[in-house]
Structure formats: C-alpha cells, structure tokens
Amino acid sequence: MTASEKKCQEELVVLKKEFEEFVYIVSHDIKTPLRAISNLTTWIEEDLGNNADNAILDNFRLLKNRVERLEKMMSALLELSRVNKTEMELYEVNIPKLVNDCIAILDDKSNVDFHFIYNLKNENTVTMGKKLQKVLFSLLDNAIRFHDKEEKNIFVEIIENETDYEIKVSDDGPGIPEDVRDKIFSIFYTVNSKDIVDSTGAGLAITSKIIKLAGGAFKYTPAVNNGSVFKFNWPKQ
Structure with a gap:
C-alpha cells in the first residue's frame, strides 16, 4: 500500500x-x-x-x-x-425454530399461509443469531405488510451449501414495479405512500447492511406470479 x-x-x-x-x-x-x-x-x-x-x-x-x-x-x-456495533454475538441456533420464532412475533398473521422448504444437513448452526433473526423477521414482515390480497402466501426456502446458506423469502403479492427496483434498498424509500402503508422505509436498507456485514449478498427478483422474491446467502462462520 x-x-x-x-x-x-x-x-x-x-x-x-x-x-x-x-x-x-x-x-x-x-x-x-x-x-x-x-x-x-x-x-x-x-x-x-x-x-x-x-x-x-x-x-x-x-x-x-x-x-x-x-x-x-x-x-x-x-x-x-449501529448495525456493525450491536448484537454481534455468535451462538448456536436451530434454523427452522428461528424462522418460527420470527413468525410468532409478527404483528399481523391473519389470512397468511406460510410454506417452508428446508434442505439442511444440520438444522443447528453457530452464527450471529440476532442478526439473522433481524433479517428474516424484516423480510417476513415486509412480505405481509405490502401484500395486496386478502389471502396471503409467504414462502421460505433455506438450502445449506458447503460454505453458506441460500435463503429465499417470497410472496404472491403485487411485486415491485420495474422502474423503482433500484431504489428499494435506499433508506426511507417506500414504493407505496407512507400514508397508505405504515412503514419507515428503512427495513430493507438495514437488512442489506446486515447481510453485507455477514459477508453475504442480497438481491430482489420478481416472482413468476408477480410477487416478490428476496434472496440472500448467509456465510457459515
């Protein structure tokens, strides 16, 4: 240097x-x-x-x-x-239980069906548990909060690889218009007016920063049925 x-x-x-x-x-x-x-x-x-x-x-x-x-x-x-200063502790978590714990503390689960796919060699792993819980909760809450149908379907898929976990949270909601997809990870940006959907618009920005801190990558893709797919990889410690 x-x-x-x-x-x-x-x-x-x-x-x-x-x-x-x-x-x-x-x-x-x-x-x-x-x-x-x-x-x-x-x-x-x-x-x-x-x-x-x-x-x-x-x-x-x-x-x-x-x-x-x-x-x-x-x-x-x-x-x-303060993402890189708090809740950095490593401890053992059970991945399916962690997902269920996130669902349990969601504000509104009425008319929501959750669908799970787990392809795990071991359900337990040592990681930054609080950080992973924050990411999963944020994506689940986001999928429900911005859903536009009375009956909602939320899908969680977690695949264990040699060096990381591929985690996907998707829904059959309205999706995100193509012309604003590059803005959704910006702090305080919301697709809908804050008067229509009660949200600070900070969830995805915080989620993205946590995933980068963990050494992973985060991206959005539209679902085949016009819903949203948020996919990230979470490196093993």
Whole structure:
C-alpha cells in the first residue's frame, strides 16, 4: 500500500467514525423535542375539552401521527448506524425454530399461509443469531405488510451449501414495479405512500447492511406470479 493509499484509508476511517457519531447524536437528541411536541398537542387537546372543533382534533391527530413517524425514522437511522456495533454475538441456533420464532412475533398473521422448504444437513448452526433473526423477521414482515390480497402466501426456502446458506423469502403479492427496483434498498424509500402503508422505509436498507456485514449478498427478483422474491446467502462462520 502506498503512502497516498494509506492516508486515504485513514481519512475514510475518520470520516466514517464522524458520520456514525453525527447520526447517533442527531437521531438520539431529536427524540426529546419530538416527544415534547406530542405531549404539548395532547395537553392542548385536553384544554380544549369536549367543545373542540372536529377539524381541529383531526389536525392534532395528524400532527401526532407525523411526529410518531419521524420518531420511528430517527430510531431506524440510529439502528442503521449501529448495525456493525450491536448484537454481534455468535451462538448456536436451530434454523427452522428461528424462522418460527420470527413468525410468532409478527404483528399481523391473519389470512397468511406460510410454506417452508428446508434442505439442511444440520438444522443447528453457530452464527450471529440476532442478526439473522433481524433479517428474516424484516423480510417476513415486509412480505405481509405490502401484500395486496386478502389471502396471503409467504414462502421460505433455506438450502445449506458447503460454505453458506441460500435463503429465499417470497410472496404472491403485487411485486415491485420495474422502474423503482433500484431504489428499494435506499433508506426511507417506500414504493407505496407512507400514508397508505405504515412503514419507515428503512427495513430493507438495514437488512442489506446486515447481510453485507455477514459477508453475504442480497438481491430482489420478481416472482413468476408477480410477487416478490428476496434472496440472500448467509456465510457459515
């Protein structure tokens, strides 16, 4: 490595550290005034009492909704900045159980059928369990949250190879329009308006960063039935 390359690398490390510190400070310190705005809105509502105009109350609810959304975005930004600093522990997990645990904590599983394909030499593996759980949960939650049909089918396929696991989460939902597929891994981007689907738009960005941290690759492809297929490989430790 030349002196110039070494200097560039050192500067990059410093800039990365400064950026992470900036993101932490901004996302952490903004939460306090946001909570204050929400509390003040509630107090004003209480002061107005039962005689308040419905239009005013609707505006207060809209204001609190926007504050809550911004608070969630700040939390997501903080989580993204700390991906490579938290929950890095290696421990043994049972892969089918890990998938079932993710499904168990999903908010809304009504009218959802889950389909599993496991091709595993050993169901247990030592890995960054919390990170893998975060990825699987995010993809399952994403598949359900953006589904457009009353009856939903979610497919999970995990194949064990010599050096990694090929993991695929797919659905029979609306899929993602071709003209926006290159944007879906960007922080805060959502295909649908945030007023239509309650989402920060940070899930895929965080998921992508976790997979890169683990040494894997992540990609989206459209399903044959117009649904979505998210596929990634998770290297063995």
